[in-house]
Amino acid sequence: MQIDIDIENWPAPGTQWGEWESLVEQVATAAHQSEALLACERLVVSILFTGDEEVHALNREWRNRDKPTNVLSFPMLERAELAALGEEGPPVMLGDIALAYETCAREALDKGVPLEHHAAHLIVHGLLHLAGHDHVESDTQAEAMEALEIAILAKLAIPDPYTQ
Secondary structure, eight states, X not given: OEEEEEEOSOOOOOSTTOSHHHHHHHHHHHHHHHOGGXXXXXXXXXXXXXXXXXXXXXXXXXXXXXXXXXXXXEESSOHHHHHHOOSSSSOEEEEEEEEEHHHHHXXXXXXXXXXXXXXXXXXXXXXXHHTTOOSSSOHHHHHHHHHHHHHHHHHTTOOOGGGO
């Protein structure tokens, strides 16, 4: 998977992750180990590290919700289309993810977790949405998505975010 990263006004990570790009690469590797549909090398994902103002505008425009949120994901493929992709061919845009710094930082502080852990969780969450997972339609889907998130984060030695 190719990942295009744009960072706007996020402070440098303060832990072993080095830079945000390094964290994203590690998260993506762990994600495609647990969700095979994310392992296709043809896929392209865009991740925007931005602020509440930009995410608020995106949320209002695309989801009709007039408030900022921690992460937004914009899938470009249905899960069946993703599953049908072969290894050969041109790059295919899987989708976009946007994270809002102020909301993410506030939530990390409230949970008592490092910002890097919370951002990793939200990137995993966004990637799973791009792969067609959902947590809104049913409790069963929500539980399956949470279990995948926990498994992926465990590969990165990040504790279960749902018990914090």
